[in-house]
Every structure is written in C-alpha cells, then in structure tokens.
Amino acid sequence: MPTVPLTVNYTVFSGNSATPDSLTVNRIQPSMRSCKILAALLLCLAVATAHASVALLMEEPYGAFGAMNPTGHAAIYLNHICAENPTTLRPCHDGEFGVVISRYHKVDHLDWIAIPIVPYLYAVDNTADIPTSVTKEQVAQIRDAYRKQHLEDLAPDDPKTGGTPKGEWTQLVGSAYDRSIHGFQIDTTPEQDARFIAIFNDRKNVGHFNLLFHNCADFSKLVLNTYEPHAVHRNFIADAGITTPKQDARSWVAYGKKHPELNPSAFIIRQIPGTMPRSHPDDGVAESLIKSKKYVLPLTILAPEVTGGVVVAYLVDGRMKLPKGTPVFNIGDEETTDTPAPSPTPDRQPLTATPPATVPESPAPVSPSE
Numbered sequence: 001m002p003t004v005p006l007t008v009n010y011t012v013f014s015g016n017s018a019t020p021d022s023l024t025v026n027r028i029q030p031s032m033r034s035c036k037i038l039a040a041l042l043l044c045l046a047v048a049t050a051h052a053s054v055a056l057l058m059e060e061p062y063g064a065f066g067a068m069n070p071t072g073h074a075a076i077y078l079n080h081i082c083a084e085n086p087t088t089l090r091p092c093h094d095g096e097f098g099v100v101i102s103r104y105h106k107v108d109h110l111d112w113i114a115i116p117i118v119p120y121l122y123a124v125d126n127t128a129d130i131p132t133s134v135t136k137e138q139v140a141q142i143r144d145a146y147r148k149q150h151l152e153d154l155a156p157d158d159p160k161t162g163g164t165p166k167g168e169w170t171q172l173v174g175s176a177y178d179r180s181i182h183g184f185q186i187d188t189t190p191e192q193d194a195r196f197i198a199i200f201n202d203r204k205n206v207g208h209f210n211l212l213f214h215n216c217a218d219f220s221k222l223v224l225n226t227y228e229p230h231a232v233h234r235n236f237i238a239d240a241g242i243t244t245p246k247q248d249a250r251s252w253v254a255y256g257k258k259h260p261e262l263n264p265s266a267f268i269i270r271q272i273p274g275t276m277p278r279s280h281p282d283d284g285v286a287e288s289l290i291k292s293k294k295y296v297l298p299l300t301i302l303a304p305e306v307t308g309g310v311v312v313a314y315l316v317d318g319r320m321k322l323p324k325g326t327p328v329f330n331i332g333d334e335e336t337t338d339t340p341a342p343s344p345t346p347d348r349q350p351l352t353a354t355p356p357a358t359v360p361e362s363p364a365p366v367s368p369s370e
Contacts, residue, residue, distance in 0.1 A: 051263070052080035052193055054227050055185030056220055056252050057100065058245045060271075060279035062179045070280065073171070074220040074245035075102035075120075077183065080193055083114040086154060086172075087205055089197045101200075103219035105168055105209040108154045112205060112219060115172050119146060121181075121269065123174035134274040139177045140164070146173050179279030181269040184252050186262040192227055199226060217243040224252060228262075231255040 059073040079098035084090045087110060092098060100120040103112050122130045123139075123146040131138065144164045147155050155169035175181065208214060221232040221243055232251040234243050256264025271279055 052188045052190065053185045054078055054188050054224065055183045055267075056224060056245075056248055058182045058184070058249045059175060060179040060181070060281060062277060062279040071217075071244045071246065072179075073102070074217040074248055075100050075175075076220055076223045077117060077185070078188075078193070078196075079117075080188070080190075081197060083116060086110075086113045086115065086151070089114060089201055091193065091197070101223065103207075103209060103214075103216045104171055105211075106207070107167070107169055107172065109207050110154075110205055111207045111209075112200070113154070113172060119150070119173050121174070121176040122272075123177075132273070134177055134272055134276060136276055138274075139174060139276060142177075143170055143174050176269055177272050177274075177276055180271045182249065183267045183269065184249055184256070184264070185267070186228070186252075186256055186259070186264045188227060196223075196226055212242055215243065217245045217248050220245070220248050221251075224248070228255060228259075 055077040057075040057077055059075065061070045061072040077098060077100050080092050081089055081099055082092040082096050083099045089099070089101075096116075098117050099114045100117055101112055101114045104110070107113060118127065119125060123142045124130055125146075129142075131142075134142075147164075147169065151169065151172065154172070155165050155167065157163060158165045221234075224232045232248050232255070235247045235250070253264070253266075256262060
C-alpha cells in the first residue's frame, strides 16, 4: 500500500492583521515530506525543551447531520496532560503526547471524556497500525477493535446482538477518518496545567448536553477560559448567542493576537484519504443560513427584513479566514520530564516510526456524528 504523509501545518497568529477575522501567515520552513506518520513527524520536529500548550480543535462537519448543522465539533488538545482513564486526568509521563478532551451527546451519561491524541485521531494505540487510506467498512472495524480493547465500560456490546453498539461513542476515536481538523494553540505553564487537572478531576462529571446552550463548543469555551479567563465568549450578533466551534476559534485567535507572549499558532490535520465522504468547512449560525439555499430562499421570501439582518450580522461579525498553504508543524511535543514512564500496558503502547499497516475490509455499522 503506498504511503500517504500525514499533513500537519501551522502559522503564527499576527497582531498586525487589519481585521479580526483574518490570520496573517508567517512562513517558517519547507514541508518535511519524509515524515510519513504521526510518530515520525513528532520525532523529526521535537525540540529539546518541550512547550506545554492548550489547543482548540475546530473540527469540520460531515455526514447527514453535518449537512443539516454545519457548525462542526469542538474539542481541546492538551499536550502535557494525559488520561489515567477516560474521566481522570494526570500529568503526562515521558514519551506521552497528551490528550483530547471534549463534551459528547449521550456517551455513558458523562459531561466530558478524555482520549489520548493518537487514538482520538486514528483509533489505534500504535502508529504502525495507522492506515494510509480507508473505506467506511475499515473505519468501522478499526473503531470497534479499539472499543473492545479500551472502551467497553463506556460503550459495551449491544445486549441484543452481542455485537457493535449503536450510538455516538464513535466520536471518541478515529476523528481524522471523518474530517479535517483546524487547531489554534497557545503556550501554557506547569502551574496552569496542574490547576486544570485539579479542577476537572474534582468537578462533577455528569452529562446534560444541549445543542443550543450546553454543547461541545460551550465546553471548549469553559476549558479555554479556565486557562485564560474571559478569552472566549459567545457572539450574540452572528450566532444568536449560540456558542459555535467557529466562534470559539474566532475569540481564541483574537486573544492570541493580543497576547503574542503566549506564542499563539495554528495548525491543520488533514482527513485521512480514502472512500469516506469528505468533510466540509465549519460555519457559524448566520453563515450557515446565508450559504444554504434551503434556508435562505424561504427566509428571504417570508421575512426579507430578517434575511437582510442575518446577512449584515455575518458580514459585520461572523467571518473568519483560515490560513492556507502553511508549512509542517509539530502537532504535539513528546513529554520529557524526570517522571519515569510507566511500564508498558495495552492501554498505552509506545509510539514507533514504523511503516503503516494495511487494514482488512470487514463491514460494521457506523453511527452518524456531528
């Protein structure tokens, strides 16, 4: 099977941008095409002193639900915080690359769940098992294999069939098979990470997901504001007060421009090639109405004044330009501390830069997602 390089790019936020909805690109160096998979990229670009960071992941919408609600999904990547289990956080040990934490709808009645970065993106522990291209059937098989090994408590077998359960647990792993992901990060301190771990390990973790006012973007806003108070806020003009992933990103980018000492930067993780349907760009509330003919045409006929107001709201406070053609970026730094790494267990296999493996086809169900 031909190898396909994992493309992870970045730009630096610039404080000289004329408008808050644009990102100025500072070019760094040519792309390192020899880094074929995540581990190789991490090993090739890791620096002697790893910087802790918190990154907002603005994930593109896909599938039937994504067509109906094109706002996408929001999650947080913490490169120096890891997961003792899906609901308990701890500092990373040597050789670990951090965790993704987010709010999900109807997954074991929990408010948030933490998954290591590599399984979150590819539903595998070892990068040797990351396929270079996938079909829908292969993605279902990869996810279910990871579920059986690590997530049985959160997503047990279907009691009627004894097989793969339905539900939204599929959002927990293999995100890069479904969509491209835009990341926006700033540096953090050990003190900030320790405080975050203490707060979230202590708080009640009971789910009460609400698409309008208690969604994944609201959770990401909570996490980012825990690190940098008042950095992220709702947009009552362009999003009617509903928190969206794109509004989180817009606020976070603007905050980074005001605080260049935090070394703000942006990166992109491309969707894995294959026959899976391609994801499409995130939209805000007003933006989704304007771009969708099935919404904007009836609205224009029934309420032209409202339509005009939506267009003005989008033009005034709803736009955001994403960087294009950026160089390769190290998505996460390997933790290097005096804390010894734990003994190898099935829950955390070491990252190795070995050729990606092929995945045999075997059909299995896939549930819709954001």
